[in-house]
Amino acid sequence: MDFLQKLLQGISFVPAIVNSIESLFGSQSGQQKKDSVVSFVATALQLTEAVANREIVDEVKFREGLSKLVDGTVECLNASSWAPK
Helix, strand or coil: CCHHHHHHHHHHCHHHHHHHHHHHCCCCCHHHHHHHHHHHHHHHCCHHHHHHCCCCCCHHHHHHHHHHHHHHHHHHHHCCCCCCC
């Protein structure tokens, strides 16, 4: 599968992953939950394979980008009807 397709497919699951991690680790800090989401998405995208194939040339920046996606998703979910009342 083309890396861009794999990335977009992985991103499409971020809201569900954020929601699941929140349910499982609700008592943990926001940073711990965020790290779990980033780790889960990176694993789902088989990040090590992408780095080895040189599809990702800067793994740190890639993880920072995933982190920003998680922040944006959480912000959207908190502002929506999904947010706990």
